[in-house]
Amino acid sequence: MPVVNRVPCTGSATQIGIVHLGLGAFNRAHQAVYLQRHLNRHGTSDWGLCSANLRSNHTLVEQLREQDGRYHVAEYRDREQLTLREIGVLREALYAGEGGHELEQLLERMAAPQTRIVTLTVTEKGYCLSPSSGQLRRDDPTIAHDIAHPQTPRSAPGIVLEALRRRRAAGTPAFTVLCCDNMPDNGQRTRQAVSALAALQDPGLAQWVEQQVAFPSCMVDRIVPAMDEESFRRLEQLDCHDRAAVVSESFSQWVVEDHFPLGRPDWEMEGVQMVDDVRPFETMKLRMLNGSHSLLAYVGLLAGHELVFEAVNDGRLARLIERYMAEEAVPTLHMPAGIDLMKYAVDLQARFANDSLQHRLRQIAMDGSQKLPQRWLLGAQQLLDQGRGIDCTALGIAAWIHYCTQPLPGRPAHGVDDPLNATFADLAGRFDGASRVDAFLDLDEIFPPALSARPAFRDAVHRAYSALARDGVDDLLQTVATPN
Numbered sequence: 374m375p376v377v378n379r380v381p382c383t384g385s386a387t388q389i390g391i392v393h394l395g396l397g398a399f400n401r402a403h404q405a406v407y408l409q410r411h412l413n414r415h416g417t418s419d420w421g422l423c424s425a426n427l428r429s430n431h432t433l434v435e436q437l438r439e440q441d442g443r444y445h446v447a448e449y450r451d452r453e454q455l456t457l458r459e460i461g462v463l464r465e466a467l468y469a470g471e472g473g474h475e476l477e478q479l480l481e482r483m484a485a486p487q488t489r490i491v492t493l494t495v496t497e498k499g500y501c502l503s504p505s506s507g508q509l510r511r512d513d514p515t516i517a518h519d520i521a522h523p524q525t526p527r528s529a530p531g532i533v534l535e536a537l538r539r540r541r542a543a544g545t546p547a548f549t550v551l552c553c554d555n556m557p558d559n560g561q562r563t564r565q566a567v568s569a570l571a572a573l574q575d576p577g578l579a580q581w582v583e584q585q586v587a588f589p590s591c592m593v594d595r596i597v598p599a600m601d602e603e604s605f606r607r608l609e610q611l612d613c614h615d616r617a618a619v620v621s622e623s624f625s626q627w628v629v630e631d632h633f634p635l636g637r638p639d640w641e642m643e644g645v646q647m648v649d650d651v652r653p654f655e656t657m658k659l660r661m662l663n664g665s666h667s668l669l670a671y672v673g674l675l676a677g678h679e680l681v682f683e684a685v686n687d688g689r690l691a692r693l694i695e696r697y698m699a700e701e702a703v704p705t706l707h708m709p710a711g712i713d714l715m716k717y718a719v720d721l722q723a724r725f726a727n728d729s730l731q732h733r734l735r736q737i738a739m740d741g742s743q744k745l746p747q748r749w750l751l752g753a754q755q756l757l758d759q760g761r762g763i764d765c766t767a768l769g770i771a772a773w774i775h776y777c778t779q780p781l782p783g784r785p786a787h788g789v790d791d792p793l794n795a796t797f798a799d800l801a802g803r804f805d806g807a808s809r810v811d812a813f814l815d816l817d818e819i820f821p822p823a824l825s826a827r828p829a830f831r832d833a834v835h836r837a838y839s840a841l842a843r844d845g846v847d848d849l850l851q852t853v854a855t856p857n
Contacts, residue, residue, distance in 0.1 A: 376454050377611055382443065382461030384412035386421030389464050392483050392548075394529050395494040396426040396433060396466060402446050402597045402621040404492060404553060408462045410643045419487070420638045423465040425479045427495060427529060431468035436617045438466055444617035447608060448625075449729035456623065457613060469532070476525065476532075483536030484543065489635035491536070492551045493563070495529045497743035498792050499554070500566045504746045505821045507562060509569035516570065523574045530566040537567075537586060538578055547586040549633045553593050555663055557655060557747045560590035560630060589630035592655040594662065596724060597621045598732040622727055628654040653708050660702040661714070662721055664748040665694045668765065669725070670737035671772035674781055675846040681732040685725040689847075692854040694722065697765035699856065705755040739790040741773050742819050754824050767833035768853050771841050774813050777801070782846075793818070810838050 391408070393400055405422060412418045426434050437444060442463035448456040469476040483491060497504070501513040509530075510516060519531030526532045537547055550567070552559040567586070571579035597619060598604070604620050629640065631647040641647050648654070666681070672693065673684030684690050698718040706714060749766045756763050777794075778801035780786045789797055793816070800812045814825045814834060824830055840849045 374610070375449075375452060378454075378456045380413075380456060380458045382409065382413065382459040384414075384416045384418060384461070386412060386418050386462050386464055388419045388421055388487050389423045389482065389485075390418075390420040390487060391422050391490045391492060392479070392488050393422060393424040393492045393494070394427055394532060395496075395499070396424040396437075397494055398600060398619045399593075399595070399597045400424065400492070400494045400553065401444065401460065401463075401617075402448075402619040403593055403595045403625060403627070404494075405460055405462060406446055406458065406625065407627060407640055407643050407645060408638065409458065409460045411638045411640065412462050414642065418462075418638070420462075421464040422462050423467065423479075423482050423488075424463060425467040425469045425475075427499075427532070428470045431470070433617060434466045434468040437463065440615070440617060442466060444619070445608070445613055445615045447611075447613070447618060447620045448623045449620065449727065450623040451727060452729045455729070457611065471527070479532065480536050480539065483532075483548070484539035484545065486545050488548055490549045490551055490633065490637060491533060492553055493529060493533075494553045496740060497554060497556055497747075498740055499529045500552075500556070500562060501528055501530060502562060502566055503818055504743050505750075505817060505819055507565060509566055511573070519570060520573050528570075530563075530570050534567050534570055534574070534578070534582070537582060538575070541578065541581050541585075546635060547582075549587045549589065549635060549637075551589055551591060551629070553591055555593075555659060555744070555747070557659060557751065558590060558652065559655065560588040560651075564588040587632050587634050589632040590651045590655065591630060592626070592628040592651055592658050594626040594658050595621055595624060596727075596730060596732060598730050599736050601731075603731060620730065622724060622730055624724055653706070653712075657706050657708060657712070657714070657717070659747050660705060660749075660752050661698055661717060663744070664702055664752070665698060665721060665725070666737045667741070667744060667748050667773075668694060668697055668769045670734040671741075671769055671776050672846065672850070673734050674738065674776060675772050675841070676850070677782065679734060680728075681725050681734060681737070682728040682730070684734060685722060689850040689854045691722065692856070693765060693768075693850060694725075696854060696856045697769075700761070701756060701763060701765050702752060704759065704761060705752040735787075735790075738776060740792065741777070742791050742793045742816075745770070745773065745819060746821070750820065750824055753830065754821070757824075757827060757829055763830070763833050764837070764853050767830075767837040768841075768849065770834050771810075771837035772846070774810060774838060775841060777813075778809065806842070807835060807839070810835055
């Protein structure tokens, strides 16, 4: 049994000051933890939290209500040591997804003057932006609905916009919108989604949003696997019988652009880095941590692994990640003084090897069409501009195409969890071999034409895909995993 450090909730939030969209495991194990530490330190706070689930089912919301909003976060340093933290800062949980009846309650909460910050973790696809161009996808069903029915929105941008419209009508100052999802310039991308939707609904509202609403960017970093029955069983052995609990690693980082016109908690006292420009940090995390994670996911699944720690303990995959970070991620980054990227790379390998997390590769493999542009493709453009190779990235893309179109070795066909899964199935049925690669690289919703048109890029992906088909992942890893 591990040594457990139990940290109870010792404060009381007097009112709700922050509304969060996306009541998932990550927010409960990251941003809510910082708010809880703030509450414990002060004893009382007017930065209580309301969180809304926008999709899936309402089971989690009901569980949290039964527990008066309280739940636990198990922060594993390793199998021998963990901190079990009680979270009590959540004052209200709502379900505003399809079939839910609490959308109006959520909008009223967001429009209330006491709400000064709205945060989001709705995943990359939740902003309804084209992954390659960053433009609002007007053909997205939720966006089409929100254009026609703005007062009963279904999308996250639509919900934010309707709440802002109500505040404008009431003469209430705009809340700050803080995106906490893994996207480059995530504040600007959130602004683009909300402003573009506003322009389609009401040009006057769009102008007000541009002038009055702050959209700071931030970088979030904590590994939070999806909960499964084994995770709950392990917690029950620690006398934690909490179906709303979350498991995470002990490491946590939050870097936030400091622009909050209506105020904010003194997060810096809890270790949050409040900065003028978050872009170097978010790019570092996207390309090194997230890029490595995606590489481990697609190549690791082809190599027969199911969990991150299993994949990174495969020496060939460990060397592949080392080469990717040293040769294809670090050369694209420009960090402030004092940031040691090679130390960060070593630390990432150690975090990936934490076998207490049971982080599934399939969880990381989800929504690849939304993740690849910021994790790999923007960096690949820079590398090619510098005359550098992209062998590791090309292998990752080839493995992703394989994952989207073919059964994994020795296992039956699997469902591809991706907004473009129907497109992938259509391409798999109509093309094979080199023509399949071309068909995927021609998907301009994923691959920017400026990149996909480059012969060096296409040739590298074709070589990797051909080698996978001809030699298999084991032989290919022996070549690509060797540093130049």
